[in-house]
Amino acid sequence: DTAVSQTPKYLVTQMGNDKSIKCEQNLGHDTMYWYKQDSKKFLKIMFSYNNKELIINETVPNRFSPKSPDKAHLNLHINSLELGDSAVYFCASSHVDEQFFGPGTRLTVL
Amino acid sequence: AQSVTQPDIHITVSEGASLELRCNYSYGATPYLFWYVQSPGQGLQLLLKYFSGDTLVQGIKGFEAEFKRSQSSFNLRKPSVHWSDAAEYFCAVGPVNDYKLSFGAGTTVTVRA
DSSP states (O other): OOSEEEEOSEEEEOTTOOEEEEEEEOSOOSEEEEEEEOTTOOEEEEEEEETTEEEEEOSOOTTEEEEEEETTEEEEEEOSOOGGGOEEEEEEEESSSOEEEOOOEEEEEO | OOEEEOOOSEEEEETTSOEEEOOEEEOSSOEEEEEEEEOTTOOEEEEEEEOSSOSEEEOGGGOEEEEEGGGTEEEEEESSOOGGGOEEEEEEEEETTOOOOEEOOOEEEEEEO
16 A cells, blocks of 8 residues: 555656656645755755645746645646756655655656 | 754664764754655655654664754664665754755665675
8 A cells, every 4th residue: 555656756858848747645644745856865845735735835946836636646747857857756745744755756857 | 944964974884783873953943853764766764753752762673863952963873783774864854833844965874794
């Protein structure tokens, strides 16, 4: 029983393309997050949604657009991909304090 | 602003030896403190957390951490490491009743036989 799942696990694409990463959690949590982990393994929050409402929106290019169709899903759409977008993207969810992370999506932009 | 410093980028330890990973935080009030572990190719798993109360916190996989307010530290320890403990370890701090965690840069632990 996967708690937080992400698809795809790997994503290789060309510069300028548009791509989406999907995230689903079956924990019944109210809050979901997107994090970016760069090549030096530094982990930084990008967005957070609580009950489908955006509550955290860090300094992220507006090419990145999160969408939460319901409490269990938080998708990340990226327009006009750039080389610097190459990273591992983690989805997470939480109820009160502990955040549960998905397995990550490794995005490679060529 | 909250921040976390993990001074050690990489630690190598022999199997069976003890391990201590350092974490220093900067936060204006009482923080929530966490240690996460990331095995190669995996997501992050919570090892332990501190909110209040006893400053020595027990976690999973035989790990413990001690909160020292005077030193703004939350160091992680394990008395005897196993080869499976080779991973990336992240310390994180968050304000009470908020959702925003700040992570340290991580410490890579290598276990030699």
